Amino acid sequence: MLKVAEFEIRKLRKRYGTGSLLLIILTAAVSVSLGYASVLSGIDSDRGIYSANIDVSLETFETSDNPDVVLVDSKLFVEQSDKSLAAAEELLKHLKEEHRRKIENEFGELAHPVKVSVVYLDPSKITLPEEKEKPSETEVPPSVGNETGGSALKNTTAVTTMAVEKTITLSKAPNTSYIPPGDIQTPSLVDRMVLAFLFIIPSYFAVQVFSSSLTEDKLLRRLEVLLSATSRSDLIFGKLLPYFLLSLLSALAVSVYLGSFLAFLFAIPVVLLLFSVHTFVVMISRSYREATFLLLVVSLLITIYAFIPAVFSTAIPLSKISPITLLLTYIQGDELAVIDLALSFVHYFTMVFMLFYFGMKALNPDISYGKEIFQKLVEISRLSVTSDYAALIIAFLSISFAFMVELFAILVVFILPQQLMIPALLLCVAVVEELIKGVIVFSHPTLKRAVFTAVGFFLGEKILILFNVLKEYSIAFLGQFLVLPLILHIATAVTLAVMAKKGYGKALGFAIALHAVYDYAVVMLLV
Amino acid sequence: MFEIVKKDLKLMFRERTFVSIVLLIVFVAGISSVVTFGLILLYNPDYLGFYGSSKVAVVGECFIESCYDERTAMKLFKSGRVDAVLIVSDFNGIKYVDVIVPDDEIKAAQVLSYVKKLLTEYEEGLRDVYGVPNLELKVYSGSREVEIPSGSSTVFKFIYLILIPLLSITTAVVAAGMVIDSVCEEIQSRSIEVLLSTPLTPFKISISKITSPMIFSSLLTALWLLLLALNKVDIANPLLAFAISMSITAFFVSLGYLMAVRFGDRERAQLIFSILVAGSLPLLVTKYASPAVMVGRAAAGAEIDLTIAAIFSVASFALLAVSPFIAKIDKV
Structure with missing residues (x-):
């Protein structure tokens, strides 16, 4: 692996020799200057709008x-x-x-006859004194009449001797800390998001150079030559190593700058997901053009998937599935639950593992240079799912992808009229789940393979329910039932296996229709 | 020459690039309400405006119905039965209010929006008592009195001054990426030598290489303008917005072509192009005279500097036309 990494660095050096490096530094300097100029000159895009x-x-x-x-x-x-x-x-x-x-x-x-001071407190950290300690108001009169205007909170907390663990700093400067109500500023979340982007943005450049280099090696058939001397994993990880280290270093630098030394660890799952998905996309693309557009799409989707939950970090519990949400919580100095950490990291690393695994399997001339994307996926499945037990395991692990796509589906159906939301979500769930099962079942369309796939997928779903990940949306995923989803998965997987001979399209269409109708009937009748 | 354009476009469609981009745009347009909501929420949490859903407990000077003693109020706050505690004290007629809110940002934003409205009304009432005039201004639509939805200006500016300029820049970047790929692919696979051996002149080959991304981006621009209109975003001046957007594409495609021919390899050309675009992005979306901002302003029906727009458009298309002479594809 290190040999391949060394080769990659040599290639990089050759390509980005002194001249190119100078040009890149110069371009970067021009870019920074342009950015700085925009900051200095301010915003005037809304002039006379x-x-x-x-x-x-x-x-x-x-x-x-x-x-x-x-x-x-x-x-x-x-x-x-x-x-x-x-x-x-x-x-x-x-x-x-x-x-x-x-x-x-x-x-x-x-x-301004009303003046306000805002204090942020964690309600769970407030400790109230015993009832007997509470002095009556006649015993200690409120002493708000000091010359500075006084701090109401300071005085009233003194009266009740409330023990608030959090330091209240706002009452230090009573003259300036009280503002008219119209000036109350609600907390902005922009700064936190900018911080999160600082960790990931340099990785985008590293991933871009990596995927370009991999595409070039693939299209010039260098990978096939290298494969004769080294294993698939050594080849992929060797090529990836310099770029991954570069991404890690940049995230580490941001961590050190922020004085939050372990924060870079939270960026690793997102960065690895970017690398793994780029590897997979390059492997299934036939040309630069195809790779460029597919990479653009998947990069955007991953960015949305990692960053959008962080926007709703404290409002929706499901948002903790994103390591970026956890990164922001960590930087803020709040406590992190081990279960949240484990779920988020396992979810991302499962996808990373599978994408690398499939990417390596796709390192094959039949897959690289021909066929439609779905055909390629079935071919990769054929090479990866070598037994019924493997089908069970892959179906079980693929729940991570189903979960990701279904979260996007929730985002999309969110904008539909209310009466269409549940049917649309159920249809999306049916399409996603049957596509995933279909790809696995089509690897060897027998009844046994179908049952193993269905059971694997069912177990994956139950794990999510067990950890309450899908608690909020369990209606759509029929989470509260035990036997019904198993029957459904077996029925549709068997349909896929039986109808595979008549064409993948027909088999999938029938299974999706069955799944959607079944879900809709169960939701309407039983929930 | 048209054969190359046709081949490039055919390749594009066959390789599902067009489909993936259309899907991408439909997806972005589809979740644009969620993205817009999220981004505005980040920028201006006041936009949440869930005024009706917050509960507050007042301690001291009682100006609303929910008044309690301090201990009960804090107990209610701790148990989550009230969202904020307002401790009010009077000093020489001025009411000093300590507002205790949860340290959870989203919740605090939601509660503070409500508290702000409540205390502003309290302030206006007190001003009446003290003989301080309040601003008396009513808003009418025709003869009917209306209330302006909170955050209208933020949403408007976000759509016309950020989203539309970004869509325009993205289209141009995609087109430039295509020309870089297409030229570098011919150079790196050496098929350029085969093309040069045909009766086609180097100029014709270059022009055909830049024509297909231009056709592609014109379709794409028309599509996202249509999608915006379908999303009930008024496009006041679609032709002007389209024309300026295409001139940005012409400029980026020229840059892409020049870099592709100069470097001869996709990796370096794409990297340097990306760094330049990333650096100029803040200028492109913040300045009045930026062509990308002009696309948004034209769509909004706002005034633009037509002289600058005309000079930029002519210069961009002129650069596009002369780029095959500046960087000759046969001299690679």
């Missing part, structure tokens, strides 16, 4: 004869268009600010 009938002292507004909003006396007239409503909101905000300045000058402190 709205229009009004009067002169508004706002950069975003211009006067027009056909304005988006019309202001007459104390009435603001809008049209029922998105632009007009957006302009009205922006103008209202501006007018409120102008009014505020005016009353502040005229009435001073009284312009």
Whole structure:
């Protein structure tokens, strides 16, 4: 493996010799300068995007004869268009600010008769004193009348002697910490997401160079030559090693910069998933063009899959399946549950393992240079699923992919009208699960293979239910039943095996229809 | 020459590239509401605006119905039966309020939106009492009084000033990626030598190499404009948006072609092109004079600097036309 890695580094050096390296450094410097210039010069893309009938002292507004909003006396007239409503909101905000300045000058402190200070506390960490310790209000009168304006919380907590573990820092500067209610800022999550991207972005470049190099070696048939001297795993991992180390180093550098030394570990599953999926895609692609587009699609999907859950990190428990959510929690200094860590890492590493495994099996001229994608998948399955027990194990592990695709399905059906959501989700589930089972069953379409595949898939589903991963969506996955899903999986897998002779398309269509109708009937009748 | 264009386009369709890109765009358009919601939530959690769903307990000066003593209020907060505790104290007529909210960001954003509205109303009531004027401004649509949905401006700017410019840039990047692949493939597999031995001139080969991505991206641009319109995003000036978007593609395709011919290998050309695009992306989506922003502004029906747009378009297509002379495909 190290020999191949050495070869890859030599190849890299040759390609990116002093001249190329200088050019890349120069390009990177130009890019950084361009980015920095945009930061320095600020944002002005919204200049004059709205229009009004009067002169508004706002950069975003211009006067027009056909304005988006019309202001007459104390009435603001809008049209029922998105632009007009957006302009009205922006103008209202501006007018409120102008009014505020005016009353502040005229009435001073009284312009804001309410002042607010926000304290963030974890409710579970609040310890209340025993009932008897609570002094009555007559015993200790509230002492809010100090000259600085006082901190209500400071005084009231003193009265109740509440033991709050978290340090309350906001009452340190009472003069400045109290603001008008209109100025309350809700916490922004952007900074955390930028941090998460810092860990992964350099890996995108490393993965891109890796997949380009692999595609070139594959298309120039160098891989076939190398295969005669080394094993498939040594070949793939040897080629991958320099790029993976580069990604790891960049993530480590970000960890050190943030003073959160182990944070880079959370980036590893995502980075490895990118490498494994790129390896697989390169192996099944016939040309640069095909590889480029498929890589673009899968990279985007993985980015969405890893990062979108982090947006909803504290709102949806399912979001902990993404290592990025856990990375952000770790950086924040919050505790991580071992079960969440295990589930997330096992889920990602299972996909990584399978993609590398299938990628290596696909390192075969028959698969590389011909046939449709589905045919290629069946061919890879034929090479990988060598026994009925292997079918059971692969079906069991493939639940990770089913889970990923079904999560995307949930995202997509989320936008449909409510009455269509459940049928659409059930149909998506049927398509995904039957496609996966189909690819495994078609490797050797016998009844025994079908039953083993169905049982493997069923066990995988039950594991997810056991760990409560699919708790929220168990209706769609019929999670609360034990025997019904097993009957369903066996019935559809047997259908796939029996109908395989009549063509994969027909077999899949029939199994999907059966699965969807069955799910819909069970959901409607029993749930 | 058209044979090469036809071959490139045919290859594209046969290799399912077109299908994958269409699927990608449909997918992005399909989940755009989720992505938009998520991104706006990141940028401006106020947008959540679940005003009705929060419960608060007030301690001290009681200005709403849910008033408690401190211990009960904190107990309710600890047990999750209230989402926030407001401890109100009076000092010379000014009400000082300590707002205790959960440290969970999403929950805090949701509760604070409600608390902000509640306390603003309280403030307005007190101003009336103290004789401080409030801003009296009502919004009408025709003769009907209406309320402006919170976050309208953020959503509008996100769609027209971020999403549409990004779609335009992505289309151009994909087209440039295609020209890099297509040229480098001919060079690296040496099939360029075979092509050069045919009656086709090097200029015709180069032009055909840049024509297919241009045709492809014009179809793609039309498709995403149509998809946006189907998603009820008003496209005020589709022709202008299309024309400027195509000039961005022309510029990127020229750059891609020049790099592909100069470097002769896909890896270096793609890497340097990617670094340059990544660096210029912030400028492309933040500046008034950026062509990508102009695509969004044209779609929004906002004013654009037509002189800059015209100069950029002419320059881009001129560069596209002369790039086969700058980097000659037969001199590789």
